[in-house]
Amino acid sequence: MSKYLIDTNIFIESAYRFYAFDICPGFWEFLKKCSQRDSIKSISKVYDEMTPNDSNLQDFKEQLKNKKFFLPIESISLESYAKVSKTLQTMQYTPLAIKNFSNGADYFLVALAYQESYTIVTHEAKSGNNAKIQ
Numbered sequence: 001m002s003k004y005l006i007d008t009n010i011f012i013e014s015a016y017r018f019y020a021f022d023i024c025p026g027f028w029e030f031l032k033k034c035s036q037r038d039s040i041k042s043i044s045k046v047y048d049e050m051t052p053n054d055s056n057l058q059d060f061k062e063q064l065k066n067k068k069f070f071l072p073i074e075s076i077s078l079e080s081y082a083k084v085s086k087t088l089q090t091m092q093y094t095p096l097a098i099k100n101f102s103n104g105a106d107y108f109l110v111a112l113a114y115q116e117s118y119t120i121v122t123h124e125a126k127s128g129n130n131a132k133i134q
Helices: 008-018 025-034 044-049 055-066 078-090 095-103 105-116
Strands: 004-006 040-043 119-121
Touching: 004 105, 008 044, 008 055, 025 055, 040 044, 040 105, 044 055, 044 105, 078 095, 078 105, 095 105, 105 119
Parallel strands: 004 040, 004 119
Antiparallel strands: none
């Protein structure tokens, strides 16, 4: 069975751009149903990054938290963190890009995805070579 981890930007981009609560309530109901499955989760760092000005999104994240949708990062092994860090070093990213990546939820999402064979669901896209040494 496939397993998925939801990135912060799925919630934020959806709420503010694609699937606003008043325009597409079915999307949010679908996510609530997904939150009941063990195969679709996110992590506590994503919960922390979701600092919306929108009360609907604030309420929604609290509902998901109450359903244990956000996994604790304490379950991520040191070996998984080390693997992600080592891989970043071999990809020739600038120290600033690595620092920015490591400070956010993405680092933890990737480590847990590596450890538990999750697929990460995100709106992020490659931004060119801006973060790599030229």
